[in-house]
Amino acid sequence: MIPVTKTYLPPLEEYTAYLEKIWKSGWITNNGPLVIELEEKLKEYFEVKHLFLTSNGTIAIQIAIKSLGITKEIITTPFSYVATTTSVLWENCKPVFVDIDKKTFCIDPSKIEEKITGSTEAILATHVYGIPCNVEKIEKIARKHNLKIIYDAAHSFGTIYRNKQLAHYGDVSTLSFHATKLFHTIEGGAIIVHDDVLAETIKLYRSFGHIGNNYYTMGINGKNSEVHAAMGLCMLSRxxxxxxxxxxxxxxxxxxxxxxxxxxxxxxxxxxxxxxxxxxxxxxxxxxxxxxxxxxxxxxxxxxxxxxxxxxxxxxxxxxxxxxxxxxxxxxxxxxxxxxxxxxxxxxxxxxxxxxx
Ligand SMILES: Cc1ncc(COP(=O)(O)O)c(C=O)c1O
CATH class of the missing domain: 3.90.1150.10 (Aspartate Aminotransferase, domain 1)
Incomplete structure (x- = not known):
């Protein structure tokens, strides 16, 4: 049988070498050394200051929306995986769909402005199939109307646009590291962000909203584990x-x-x-x-x-x-x-x- 896609698995001995390390340390989750190592390597890869591993690409979008404080309307693409829309709905926001460009299949920037209302707070666009959205035009519109930009960059690992990693664009970019993706951690994802304050908020939301015994906000569990990070470490150089x-x-x-x-x-x-x-x-x-x-x-x-x-x-x-x-x-x-x-x-x-x- 030839399926549409097949997970790439690295040589087993490479993965088990990481498992042996994990077994020795007994540290299997909660921001362990392999999660930190993978985050550091991915920051270098994407040339970004902040990157947070998450348990999947869906929670990454939800945490992005929550951290930006968005509660009303989000302009988004109708041509993406269902998680792009359901993340908006789970955050109790209203998705406002803007049609796609005939050539790239990504959101059509020329149709965005007519959908902006007093309640619009953000644009959530997908670089569908890893093809760049028109990031220049989207940026212009967002700045003019004071909107945040979230890119669902779930498909974008490794695409470079105008000499920058595609996942570098936007206020926030989210990635999926699901097993079907080019780069994967079995299940997993990441949030890339450039603003230091926003980065702190994201970190807090990802871990239940507390640091030690101090509860700052209503967070969620968006962390990932050492066994997942180990797979990412095996994948990255490939x-x-x-x-x-x-x-x-x-x-x-x-x-x-x-x-x-x-x-x-x-x-x-x-x-x-x-x-x-x-x-x-x-x-x-x-x-x-x-x-x-x-x-x-x-x-x-x-x-x-x-x-x-x-x-x-x-x-x-x-x-x-x-x-x-x-x-x-x-x-x-x-x-x-x-x-x-x-x-x-x-x-x-x-x-x-x-x-x-
Ligand atoms: C465009 C897009 N966004 C979000 C997701 C959700 O990612 P995950 O499956 O890691 O939750 C996917 C997953 O396949 C996707 O294709």
Whole structure:
């Protein structure tokens, strides 16, 4: 079976060497030495002053919203994983959806200002598939209207935009280190922030809101453990090699899939992309179903990332429609892309698709 993605696992002996250290020290969670080591290494990697590991990428978004003191409306993208929207809802804020750009599939900045009201406090945008949002335009709008910017950078590990790590942009960026991601800690995530005061607030919220016996605020448990950090430490040095391998497969797809029948999101100029997904936009949903079934008949399992368009989630009360996102969600499919996927398998997938379209 060829799944849409497969977790990369480092050599077992490397991981067990860390486990032996953990067993010896008996320190398994609560900001242990491996969590601190990984945080330090990731700060260097991203060239940022503050980075906090979290238990996952969803709690990272929630802590970001809470720490910024946002309680009302958040402008957000309808084209992302469901956690982007549910984090807004869990924080009792109102998601206000702005449609996406036809080329990058990220939020369309030209449509943001018309959705700003007196209650708008932030923009929460996703660098979807690791492709940069239009960070310059978003920044301009946010500064003009005094809004905070949170980037859901869950897919962005390793993407560089205009000589800076993509996760560097915004007031806060959140990452997911889930096992399906390019860089992972089995479960996990991180919050990147630049402001010192905000960093202290985030740290407090991540650990129940208390330091020792002093209770400062109503926090949550967003920490991560030593066994998770150990996986991250095994993964980090491999990131360039993992990106290189994905690039190779990505380029095979791009060079051989029929461009008359399929389009892919464009990566803006100035980007060194991380090649974390291979999404294809088919002509319509019927074609998507053909392709899905043909691949499934060959034991190849693509995935409808992202479907449905988040403004159409069944538990939302009346929200505006987003024509581009709804259209794209109905006909976008992610094809298999992972480290040990063979080039011949990619060619086989392409052959099946080109034949039936
Ligand atoms: C865009 C996006 N945001 C947030 C998340 C949530 O991350 P996690 O699964 O680590 O909670 C994901 C997860 O897959 C995601 O794709």
């Amino acid at each position: 990131v360039p090699e993992l990106i290189e391998k994905r690039k190779e497969l990505y380029e095979v797809y791009t060079s051989l899939l029929n461009p008359q029948k399929i389009s892919i999101p464009s990566v803006p100029e100035g980007t060194l992309y991380n090649y974390s997904y291979y999404p294809v936009l088919l002509e319509n949903e019927e074609k998507l179903n053909y392709v899905t079934n043909a691949l499934k008949n060959n034991n190849i399992i693509p995935r409808r990332y992202f479907y449905p368009s988040l403004n159409q989630l069944p538990y939302l009360n009346k929200v505006d429609s987003c024509a581009v996102s709804e259209d794209y969600s109905s006909r976008v499919l992610c094809l298999p892309l992972y480290n040990d996927l063979a080039i011949n398998d990619v060619k086989r997938i392409i052959g099946i698709i080109n034949k039936i379209l």
